[in-house]
Amino acid sequence: MAARQDLPAHVGIIMDGNGRWAKKRGLPRKMGHRAGADAFKKIARYANRIGLKYLTAYVFSTENWKRPKDEVDSILSLLRSYLDEMENYRRENIRVRFIGDRSVFDAGIQAKMARAEEQSKDATGLTLILAINYGGRAEIAHAARQIARAVQAGRLSPEAVTEETFGDYLYTAGIPDVDLLIRPSGEYRLSNFLLWQTAYAEYVFMSGVLWPDFKPETLEEALREYRSRSRRFGGLSASDS
Ligand code: IPE
Ligand code: IPE
Ligand code: MG
Numbered sequence: 237m238a239a240r241q242d243l244p245a246h247v248g249i250i251m252d253g254n255g256r257w258a259k260k261r262g263l264p265r266k267m268g269h270r271a272g273a274d275a276f277k278k279i280a281r282y283a284n285r286i287g288l289k290y291l292t293a294y295v296f297s298t299e300n301w302k303r304p305k306d307e308v309d310s311i312l313s314l315l316r317s318y319l320d321e322m323e324n325y326r327r328e329n330i331r332v333r334f335i336g337d338r339s340v341f342d343a344g345i346q347a348k349m350a351r352a353e354e355q356s357k358d359a360t361g362l363t364l365i366l367a368i369n370y371g372g373r374a375e376i377a378h379a380a381r382q383i384a385r386a387v388q389a390g391r392l393s394p395e396a397v398t399e400e401t402f403g404d405y406l407y408t409a410g411i412p413d414v415d416l417l418i419r420p421s422g423e424y425r426l427s428n429f430l431l432w433q434t435a436y437a438e439y440v441f442m443s444g445v446l447w448p449d450f451k452p453e454t455l456e457e458a459l460r461e462y463r464s465r466s467r468r469f470g471g472l473s474a475s476d477s
Contacts, residue, residue, distance in 0.1 A: 244415030244462055246290035247283070247455075248437065250429055251276060253421030253446030260446075266310035271448035273314050277321075282452040284330050284362035290411055291364055292335070294429050298371030312345070315368070319348035322356070329361035335407035336370030337378070365411065372431030379405035408433055416462045420445045420454070438465045 251272055258268030276293060283291045296311060325332055332352045338345075382405045386392035392401070403409065414430055414437040422443035426434065440458045466473045 240287050242463060243286065243288055243459065244438075245412045246292070246414050246416075246433075247288060248292045248294075248414040248417045248430055248434065249279070250294045250417070250419040250423075250427060251447045251450075252419055252423055252427075254448060256421065257446040257448040265307055268448060269307075269311055269314055273318060275448050275450050277318075279450060279452065279455060280330065280362070280364050281328070282455065284328060284364075288362055291362060292408075292411075292414070292430065293364070293366055294370065294427075295366050295368045296336075296370070297367075297428055298337070298369055298374050299428060312341075316345060316348070319345065319352055322348075322352040325352070325364070326356050326359060329359045330356060331359040331361070331363045332356045333363060333365045333411075334368055335365055335375070336368045337374060338369065340369055363411070365408070367429065370407075370429070372426070372428045375407055376432060378407075403432070406432060413437070416440060416458065418442065418455075418458045420447050420450055436467070436469055438462050438467065 254268035254272040255265045256268070257271060258265050261267075280291065280293075295315070300311075301308060322332055334349050334353065338349055341349075379402060383392065383397055383402070387394055387397075408430075411433075414434045417426075417430075417434050417437040418440050419425075420442045422441075424441050438461075440461050442454065442458065445454055466475075468476075
């Protein structure tokens with residue numbers, strides 16, 4: 237399939253509604269996460285096929301540790317098996333990156349993450365960014381600490397701390413800002429996802445769908461909505477002037 241010209245550069249997705257999907261079916265929440273992981277794999281492949289350049293998915297937030305231990309364990313176990321499948325991405329020309337604080341994970345998970353990134357680093361198709369133990373505020377605080385260290389060491393002057401330099405200290409350095417942010421499940425909030433990077437994103441909240449039911453057609457629906465928006469970035473659109 238030829239890369240499409242009408243796509244946003246960077247799509248962010250808050251994959252929400254796994255628990256409610258399971259509850260509706262009388263299943264344990266972990267079955268919802270499993271179905272959610274399957275939906276995610278299909279969406280990632282589809283995004284790559286249509287020529288999307290960047291897709292960031294919210295997998296696990298810094299706040300999700302508040303959930304019962306068995307739920308957290310089941311999410312981490314899904315993550316482990318998914319990381320093992322990731323070598324297929326190299327063949328599909330998908331590049332994988334992780335954002336978030338990975339230092340809290342055991343050495344096995346961290347090694348799998350590093351391997352997935354290394355194996356796929358030369359891929360030129362979709363860059364698939366997984367936000368794991370990610371929080372927007374934690375990311376900004378982390379960047380501020382790094383900047384403070386650089387200034388203290390004399391490697392950076394305070395005047396050089398501009399919006400651009402600040403962005404270089406975020407986990408998403410080198411990745412363009414989010415153009416389109418999608419959240420299914422009927423929650424209308426960011427839940428600490430990509431706070432800095434969504435400053436001028438278009439938000440598409442899809443209340444009629446829970447994440448495990450999210451299909452390529454649902455993504456297309458969000459992309460259509462995105463195309464109908466007029467982005468002005470504080471200026472005027474062609475028809476205003
Ligand atoms: C999103 O689904 C997955 C994670 C947060 C890990 P939820 O588990 O939040 O599903 P709901 O919101 O309870 O339905
Ligand atoms: C956001 O969903 C985190 C992920 C999808 C990974 P939550 O379900 O955790 O968000 P809240 O608690 O409803 O804000
Ligand atoms: Mg939720």
